[in-house]
Amino acid sequence: MQAVPSVFRSPFRKGLAAGFPFIVIIVPFGALFGVLAAEIGLPIAQIMGFSVLVIAGASQFTAVQLMADGVPAVVVVLSALAVNLRMVMYSAAMVPHLGSAPLWQRAIVSYLLVDQTYAISAEVFEEEPAWSVADKVAFFAGVAVPVFPGWVGATWAGAVLGAQVPEGWQLDFAMPLAFLALVGPMLKTRAHVAAAFVSVVAALLFAWVPWNLGLIIAACLALLTGAEVERRS
């Protein structure tokens, strides 16, 4: 801790410092969404509507893809929602840390609970058991300060500049890369590795299940695996 500059010692500033580098991930990911949404002909207001009101990249891609395929609206919503059911688990995982914060703070945290803010916070909260609930909320807010505007701004830039992205950039890989990079540091124990392995295998085996529900099946099997390996070791 001594190496950390004093300005970064408050939980909010620690959150800022932890969240800021994520611009590197969020910007290509958000830009990619803006580009794809503009390509299928959505007006800028609706593209921004997605990124501001839904703020869940993977589900936004799913929705835009299905809309382009002419799938009925109800199916678009349910299928994209299935991708977001993981947020229920993130929400539950935050209960021991943030559950006793004031309701208005929990309402805002819910709005900003995305993969990156969840992953950074969950890890740091485990490492800082002495932090009060207020400290944890402050840290979470710090993380969200660069991440949220980065997402919204990149969406806008992608939508406006879309056609100028060079072909060879393979921007499509921005999304898998953004998530894969989060996974590596999570592989802390045998139980974590086992859960991740089951998640991959099951997601591939159940990829045929409609409405992205294969992912939910895979996630449940992986949760059971992680918990069981932990119980036995």
Add this chain to the structure above:
Amino acid sequence: MSTAGVWGIIAALGVLTYLTRFVFIGIVGDRPLPPWLLRHLRYTGVAVLPGLVAPLVVWPEATGGTPDAARLLAAAVALGVGAWRRDVILAVVAGGLVMAGFSLL
């Protein structure tokens, strides 16, 4: 699809997604969760994210669903560097460099 139809999708997905995030922190609040449930929730990240990306890596849309050496290697490098250095940003940069390297070839 009509303009109103698209806004309907955005609004419905926005509200429902918010509820997925709010349901536990907002509604359950600080009521204690049973230990068995907490034991499962510790694996949320590793249970969800690998499965989310696995089909995208193995069957990328950009290649029409055919496995592609650049993406497979970039994915392995991002995962490996992340696990080894415990650094998300380094992992992204490493995976991105592999992708960039392949596109230069």
